[in-house]
Structures are given as C-alpha cells and as structure tokens.
Amino acid sequence: MEALAISLVNAVPLLAGVPLWTVTLLLMVAVAAVILVFALTFEGVGSLVLRKVAGDIQARIGPNRVGPNGMLQFLADGVKLVLKEDIIPANADRLLFKLAPYFVFVGSFAAFVVVPFGVGLIAADLNIGIYYVMAVTSLVVIGVLLAGWASNNKWALLGGMRAAAQIVSYEIPVGMALIPAVLIAGSLSLQDIVRSQGGLLGIFGWNLFHNPFTFFSFFLYFTAAQAETNQTPFDLPEAESELVSGYNVEYSGIRFGLFFLAEFGDMFIVAALATACFLGGWNVPFFHVGTLPWIWGNLLSLGVFLTKAFAMVLIMMWVRWTLPRLRVDQLMRMSWKYLVPLTFVNLLGVSLWLLVFRGKGIPGMIASLFG
C-alpha cells in the first residue's frame, strides 16, 4: 500500500506537499470503500441470482417484476430493510443485540481484503493471506453466539449454540484442507498461491490436478467450508423448519440485513478461496497475464477469477436447493469422525508426495516426460 502511495505521490504533482502517510491512509480508505461497494453489490446481486437460480431449479420463475426482469429486486429489498423499524425486543440485551450483527458482518467483510481478484488487484497482499482469512472469519462465531444469546429467545439461543459449535468444529477441516495449497506454493500469501498454479500447463497447472491428494482435498475443503459458512445442507443454525430462523430470529430491518449480507459474503469468500487455492485463481490457461499491459491483464484476470468464483457460488446454490439438512449430531459426527481424520490423512499424503516427488505434480511430471 505504501509503495502504491509513493508511486502515486511521484506521479501526481498535486500530492507533492501532502505527507505520505495521509496519502496512504486515504488510499486505504478508498480501497476499503471499493471493496465494500464490491462486496455489497456482490451480495445484492448474489441474493438476486440465488433467487433466480432457485426459481430455475424449482420449476418457477423467480423475481421478474421489480425493475427490468427483476434486476432491481435486491435494491428494493435493501432499501426496504434499511427503512424498516429496528425492533429491539424488550427483554433483549440491548448492547449485545446491537453489536452482534457487526461482528458477523466485519468477520465476513474483512476477508475480502486478501482475495486476489486479479494479477494486481488485491487490497492487501498479506504474507499471511490464508491464515488471515481463517483468523478474521472466526469473528463470525462470536457475533452469532452473542446474537443468539442477546435476543433472549430460545430458538435464537439454540441457533447460536449450534452455529458456534458448528463453525468451531469445521474450522479445523477447512484449515487442514487448505494447507496442501500452501505447501505447494511455499507461501501463505494468496497471490503466491495463485502464481504457483500458473505456467503453461493450463488447467493442469491447477492445484486441483496437482496430485490425487490435492484433488481430494479440494472436495474436503468445499464440503467443510459449506458447513463453516452455514450453507444448506449444513444450515442448522438458521434451519427454518426447526429453529424458525435460528440466531437471527429476533432481528429485523438493517440488522437482519447485515446477517443476510454476511451470509452471501461468506459464500463468496468460500468460492474465492476455492478458486484461488485449487482452481488456478486468476490464471488464464496457457497464457501469461503478466505480459499484457497492466489494465488489460488485470481486467482479463479479474474476469477469469470472477467467472470461476461465481461458478463455485452457483454450485453452492445448486447444492443448497437440492439436499436436505443434516441433524445436529450427524453434523458434528461428520466433522469429527470423518472430515477431520480425512483431512489429516490427506495432509500427510500431500506432504509425502511433495517430499518424494520434490514438489512436482502429476501433470508436471507428464509434461517433463515429453520435454
């Protein structure tokens, strides 16, 4: 960020007198705003797409009356939610009730900072990228737990407890399933991980096809991540038919909106991490984006990244509208008895593979066979 600020100060004469740190700070705010706008737009459009896809899957149409072909549905929903009365139940813990949605929202939104949207499009290429995502998303647990408790509603409490237990349990397989990508790249930075999947192997350079273990860990990650973000079939914390609406049952208006947005934000983060760590990120197959001019390279890589990420989101929606929901004990059993041991075994397999074949994947070996 500071490097960018220096280059900006050098490039724009108007900024010459301004202290460097001010520029940096302003730049940070600007980037945060861009990310926020992107996140909100994505989440709005995401909810619309979700409803359209749901319509398609469910043999109906979905929103088509609000705006051209229902395009403005998310705007109407958003404005309405903002203008709704903000009820705080009489017996609720007012402070925590108000605070909780922000934890959830921040936890999901802060992860957008390290998502590598393009070859140069990343808000902050932290060298602890993945680790950072794991860390900030853990804020969600606190928010959900507090929301459930502060509502003073037993359904909400049950939902909050379920959510906390679920997220904490599934954090482990998610982390473990992502480590293979880290091992291959030798870095926690998401940009490095994406770069490690580039090259001329095309889609076979992806970590997904690196070796059988990484192939397997992609699915482990995707399953566990869906559970960590409370997507169906793991949406027990807000299971509509059991807990009415779960931890957010007492929330109305914009506070509910924050939960709603966070849910779609989480969905995108999961898809983005899957894309970056296993599906080659913004790498364009058989083509080196870095050779293009900055603007075109970024646009192209952004397009590739978003396409992949949205495809993953669509798959999540597909799963969501297809599968029934697990029961809470089955959910816990699945994490501790199946996913956690499997991810550990898988991690061991990847490490051994990398040790034995000196970091080379199957496609790489085949390619080197043919020179």
Added chain:
Amino acid sequence: MSGPADFIFYAAAAMTVGAAILVAILPNILYAAVALLFSFAGVAGLYVLLSADFLAATQILVYVGGILVLLLFAVFLSNRISDGKTTNPTHFRLPAAAICLVLFGVLSYAAVSTPYAVKKGVYLPTTADIGELLMTRYLLPFEVASVLLLAALIGAALLSRPDRAASVKGEMEEGKR
C-alpha cells in the same frame, strides 16, 4: 516513525488498555467477555506494529476464535441462561485496586527508567522464520507443546464427560421412582 503508524499504535494501545479496564470492572460477565474481545484485538494490532504478523493472526484465531468462544460457552453453561441475566460478583475491590495501582506504578517506573539498548526494529515477514525455528532450534518445546495440547484435550474430554457412576446412580433413582 510518525504518522499513521503512531496513530494506529495509540489507537491499538487505547483499545487494549481501555477494554482491559472494562474487563476488570464491568458487572455483566458477558460484557466483560466482549470487552476482552476488543482487548485481544488491540493486542493483535500491537503485534502487527511490532512486525509479528503471524502472531497477530494467531492471536485472533486462537484467542477470539477459540478461547473466547470457550469462555462464552463456559458463561452460558454455568449460568441460568434462560433467565437472561448473568452476574459477575466482585469482592475485595479497594485493596485489590490499591495493590494493582501500586504495582502498575512500580512496573511503569521500572520500564521507563531502565535504559534499554534499543535497536531499531526491522519489519520482516516472520512466518517462515517462525516455522523454521520451530522445526529446528525449538523442536523440543514444540513437541512438548503438542504433548501438552494432547494431554489437555484428553483431560478436558475426560473431565467434561458425564460421570458414569453418578449417572448409573441417577438411573437407579429414576427406576425407583
């Protein structure tokens, strides 16, 4: 160093200490837990400023995502949560405050008056170094720590397991009824 770093430093320091004071005095234990969250976050901010990025993320991940959740669970499970109120009684407030203030004075005086051979801190990514050190120089402590974690895991599981003798007794009583 001036500018944003200083500003962020003071902000993080204020958040850390302010939240810690709230932890100490807030009457509602859940509020104290939330204050503790902010204190942890502030400490994480300080770590970032001290070029300990890995540690900062670990702080958030373990303290916020792990320990705080455990604390909240402990609060929920050890209070009549359905009543909605959580109390946090205190005692010996005045002597404790006196002791703490005196101690704080002594510690601060010692910290400020000691001439340290301060070198200029360098900002470097630390993850790789920490990893390497853990696998080489600190391998024994690392392994000991893993044994400790395993022991804690088993111990916690054993402790929180329902008491078999008691439950058998309870069933017998149930049967009698």
Added chain:
Amino acid sequence: MSPDPAHGQPPGPGPPPAAPLAHGSAPSPGLGPEAHVMVGNADLFVNWSRKSSLWYLLFATACCGIELMQAGASRYDMDRFGAVFRATPRQSDLMLVAGTITHKMADRVKRLYDQMPEPKYVISMGSCANTGGPFYKDSYCVVKGVDLLIPVDVYIPGCPPRPEALIDGIMSLQKIIMRKKNFGAKA
C-alpha cells in the same frame, strides 16, 4: 394524494431515519415546488422499495394456507413480485391472515402482528379471516373477522380465494403502498 382512510392501517409512523420529518407539521412555507418534487420522489422511491419487497409471514391457519402455499409455489410464484415468505414476524412486512381465526388463536394473531416491525401490512385472505365465513352463524369459537383484532389493509373474498385473487390482493396492496406519504405533510 393522501393515505387511504378507507383502510384500517393506522397512518404508520415514518421509517426511523425520517421520523423527525414525519412528525413535523406541514412543510414550511419557504419550500418551493421543487422541494415538493424532491419529497415526492423520495416518497416514490421509498414506496417503490416497500411495495417491491413484501416479505410475508408464513402464517397459515386453515384452508387458505394451502392456496397461499400454492400461490407461492411453481405455477403462480409470488416470488416474481418480490414476495417471499419469512418464518419469523420480525423480518416480514406483510401478514397474510390465511384461514380461520379461533378465539384460542386470537391473542396469538395479535401478538404476531405486534411483533412485526413498521411499516407493516395485513391482508385478510378468505371469508373466514374476513368475517368468519361459513362458521359465522353456527360456530361458538370462531372470531368473526380478523379485523376485530388487527387492522386490515386488503380483504380478499373467496373460500378459499384462488391464487390469482391472492396475487390481485397483493397488487392492490402495492397500489395502496404507492399512495402512502412518508415525508412532509401528514394527512
């Protein structure tokens, strides 16, 4: 344009951010016509967003509930109008009273209505909710019209009304919402 007095909905207090405006008296004389245009447009926008996103409470008591379900499902698909169901009253804008309300249920209906955040609307669907329907004369435990309990915006006749009638009712409600004034003078 004034809020329709024919409907039982009390002139709802404005949305929270606009509350000071809503409680103010008539617009100050200094405001020119442009100001009214502004207010009018804001009203239009707010009303548009409200009418386009009528999330209804999943609250079906009797026969009409099945028609309500079918209206929300494949063939009629109320989601086209942005109307989706929510399971909790806190997140819904519209209460579709679909079916008979008995005296045992009455205070629950009231409580559900009270739990909904403003602005909220009520559609009384079917004869039972309108008047007690076929149970009007001979039953000892049916409330003779849900409007004895809560204010109703739109009544839909029928026993049960067809989904088309329900959708028509929702569109009537949308028209009513578009006539509401949130900013400026109150009628």
Added chain:
Amino acid sequence: MTLDKLLVIAAALFCCGLYTVMTRRNAVAVLMGVELILNATNINFVAFSFFLSRVMGGQIFAVFVIVLAAAEAAVALAIFLRMFSTTGTVEVDAADQLKG
C-alpha cells in the same frame, strides 16, 4: 512507538488482569483475568524481541504462551462444567472442599 510505552501498556494490561483475578468470584471471570495477564506477558516478549534482538525468540515464546493459554482454557472450561454440575455454581469461593 517505543519500547517503554509498550512496556507500560503491558504493565497496565497486567494490572487489569491481576485486579480481575483478585476481585472476581466467578471462575470464568477469573480466567479472563488470567488471559489478560498472559497477553501482557506476550506483549513484553514480542516488544523485547522487536526492539532488542534480531532473533525470533520472543515471538516463538509468545506462540508457546498462546498454545498454553488454549490448553488451559479448554481444561478450565471442563473443570468449570464439572464444578457447576457438582456444586451448582462456578464461584471460586464454593470450591473449598479440600480446605483443611
């Protein structure tokens, strides 16, 4: 940002933790105080390591402290639950069965 400022912050954090440990009767709150104390020491470790040495020792030690804290919290939670199930409370004064 200087070393002595950080040390003062750590001292303040430590004192807050100490105060919590001393005054609270609820065991969970006492545990919170312990966590504050551990954090204070961690700040010291990292600060000294940043300002006084080029070696990662301080940070490594902080990592171990965090590990310790995690283990301790898990065991503590289990003990509290046990205590709650036997005595019906988690106030530390109640745990006096072993008093001579």
Added chain:
Amino acid sequence: MEAQVLFDTLKGKFGDAVVELQGEGCSPAFVVVAPASVQEIARFLRDDPALSFDSLMCLSGVDYKEKFAVAYHLHSMKHRHAIGMKAFLPRETPSLPTVDDVWPAANFHEREAFDLFGIVFEGSKDLRRILLPEDWEGHPLRKDYKYPDFYHGIKV
C-alpha cells in the same frame, strides 16, 4: 362375531352390568353396559382371545337430551370384527371410569369428551381441556349450551 353371540357372552360373564343389546337401526350394534363396569368389560373385550378387540376406533360422548352416553366403537385387528359399546350416564353427574389404560388411544377421545361434554373419566391420567382454551366456560356440545357473548373482550 355376531353381536348377539357377543352380547350373550358378556351377559353370561358380567350379569347385570350388561344391560341390553341395541341392534335396531344401529350399525354396528351396541352393547349397553352399566357405566361403573365399563373398565372391566373393556379389559375383557380386549383380552379375551375370541374377542380381542385390540383397537378403540372411536369414543364419543353423546347428549341424548335426557341423558348422556359414551359410545365406544371397537375393532379387532386380529379377527377383523367390530362392535359398539355404550354406557348411559345421568345428566347431573356424568362420570365413569376411564379406559385409557386398556386402550391408550382413549386418552385424547376422553379429553375431548370431557372438554365438549363435561363427562368426567375417573382415573384418567391426564384429563384436561384439549380443544378449547383452559378458561373457556361451559361444554359446547351439550344441548343446553348457551353461546357466550364475549370471550376475552371479543364478540363470539
């Protein structure tokens, strides 16, 4: 099994507790029994291998204007035959022993008869109003029931 045969069996076993056979115009026919011995007859009907009426299809309170009655419709899954059993009760103190430990199915039916007729089933494990609110006055299915004017301030 023919109703008459069954009636004779019961008559032979219980004597005066079995009053008459109400076959005319009734389908299925009813064995009218004395209310006090309903439970033992019910147990016999269920346990006797030749009868084994293991299923209580329906239990209804009836208001015949001058007296109440409780009608039991029984069915045997084993022999696939059915019979009715009826006990007449005085209007003033309508009460008779419960059969819910003979057929668990009776519980809800008895609660309903209690709710709507005010018939008391002695020994029932859980005799509360089932359909109407706890604070409802009167038993609506009695012929002399007057509709209340208001309930909780709402016109009835």
Added chain:
Amino acid sequence: MTIRTDALPTQEMTINMGPQHPSTHGVLRVILTTDGEVVTRAVPDMGYLHRGLEKIGERVTYAQYMPFTDRLDYLAAMNCNCAWAWTVEKLAKIEVPARAEYLRVIVCELNRISSHLIAFGSYTADMGAFTPFLYAIRERERVNDLFEMLCGNRLTYNYARVGGVSGDAPPGFLEKTKEFLDYFEPKLDEYNNLISYNKIFVHRLANVAVIPAEEAVAYGLTGPNLRGSGVPFDLRKDEPYSVYPKFDFKVCVGTGERGTLGDCFDRYMVRINEMRESVKIVRQAVAQIPDGPVRAKVPRLFKPPVGEAYFRSECPRGETGIYLISDGTVNPLRLKIRTGSFVTMNIFEKVTRGLMIADVVAVIGSFDIILPEIDR
C-alpha cells in the same frame, strides 16, 4: 454446602413450538421441554383451529353439512365429502348409482394423490430440501385442474351429494385424467431419485420414532401411519365399501427397508407407494366406469330414520370415522368425526421422548397431520 450427586448438570428449557411455526403444519402448538437439543417431553397443545364442526353438524341439515366436510380436511376434501355421503347413505340406506360410486372413487384416489403430494412435499421441506416441495405442488396443480374441471373448485370441492355426486364428469374429464396419470406415474420415480433415497434424507428418517405394530394398534393409529408400522390394514381392502372390491391394488406397508420397521422413513415410503397404488385404482376405475345417472332421488330436506351409524373410510390421513345419530328430524342429533390426525397426535408425546428437536419436526412430518382434522 450440599453437593449434588445426580448427573444432571444442565437445566431443562421449555420452548414453545408454534402455533406459528414453519413446520407444525398449521397452528399446532408443541410445548417442548428440552435438555439442550434433546427433547425430554413434547406435549401437543391443540385446538387453535377448533371451529366447532361437530356442533355445526347439529344445527344444519344433512345436505347443508356437505361444505363443512370440505373444511374438515382441506387437503383431501373429496374423501371427506364422500365419507359424509357414505355415512348418511348408510344411515338412511340409500342406493347410489354405480357411475356415481365410480366417480367418487376416482376423485377420492386423485385427492389421495394430491394430499400425499403435499405430505411428501412439506415433509421434504421440513427436512430442509425445499425444491421437492415445489415439484410436488407442480403436480398437485394438475390434480387441482382436474377437480376444477369437474366441480369448479380447486380446494374445497363440495362434490359429493347424499345419493350421488353433484354432477357428471364433463366431457374430456376421463381422458384428461388418464393423461394426468400417464404424466404423473414416472414422476414418482423422479421423487425417489431426487430425495427419497438421498443419503442425508434417509439418515434423518431411518430409525427415528419407531412405532412397533402392537403399539400402533393400541394407540389406534390408522392409515399410512399404521401401515408404516407393518400392519397391512386398509379399509378399502379389509372392510370394503363403495366399488373398491372391483379394483386390484396392493396394500402398501412399511418394510423397514432403511432402518427399523415403523420408523419415519417407513411412514414416508408408504405414502410414496400409495400414490402408485392410487394411480392404479384410478386407471381401473376410468376403464370400467359405467354409464348411467350419477344421483339417486333424495329429497332436498330429507329425514333419515331414527338410528345410529358409524361409517369409516380410508382417508389419506387414516380412517375417518363418522358416528352419526339421527333422531328422525332434519338435523342430526349428534355427529362425531373421528379423524386420523387426531388419534395420531395421541402417540406423539410418547414417541418424541428422547429425540432431538430436529427429530420432532421429522415426527410431525411423518405423521402427516393436518390441523382441522385434529381440532375440527
């Protein structure tokens, strides 16, 4: 200080499920006492839809009561219509023309299909899969179309009459029915592929709330809930009424194929299989239907002889028994309706003990209760 020795560290929590809850299938209220997620006691509280149908029956004439039977079980109004008609006919010994009986059987079975579709759909929705619900509604709409063609109504048909039905099938109805059957029968396999044998779904249902056969009989369960416990008892077969003896169909029973006999999955599968049998019956009925009048001569204000009749018929939610007492006037003296759902709720408290909250939802769904039948 006393030390508690019982192993009950947690407190029990009382939760109100309903009357407005997405998965209580109406305004049922269940008072749950839970220990965490485990239900220690679930007491149903009914009557939120008690409309006094039995009292109304004493105040209207026999013909006037027909529309109220629609509201008795609005998901299977045809079955209730016909049950009422059959009861009155049994009481007054009225002969019904054959064509009317065939039409009744056709509409009853079609309505059984549409009712089981809702049962299937809402059950899957309760289990978290919303899509099959909409598929079920899609098919149900076609049945509704057929009924609309027949009597002009989508939900409350008022089609049967004492002594027949309100009108003959319009031209093209039988062909449309056949068309629907051809369309519908493959859909059942689609449902089975889509959800029935889904691993998660099976895991949620199998071995949950097992009701052994003796218990099911003792508690008076009927219909699919009884057959789910493996008791092959179907009134259409075992106590035949109307023209059912002329048709060849199978009584579907639970087999315990994925768990224990009598669990939620068995009750669910019985319904799925019954739809197939209903298709079979309708096919035969459409093929065999004779020509002729559809209504016997019955005076509008007719007075049945003094007497009592108990008629039971196989409705989608179990047997609907109508106990009708006539005192010779135009109004019945007493009318008691024994419904499948009401009786089923009796066993609810027993089977839900020790289950989890999510299982309570599964149990309610597997019983396929409907509130107007419980509360009447």
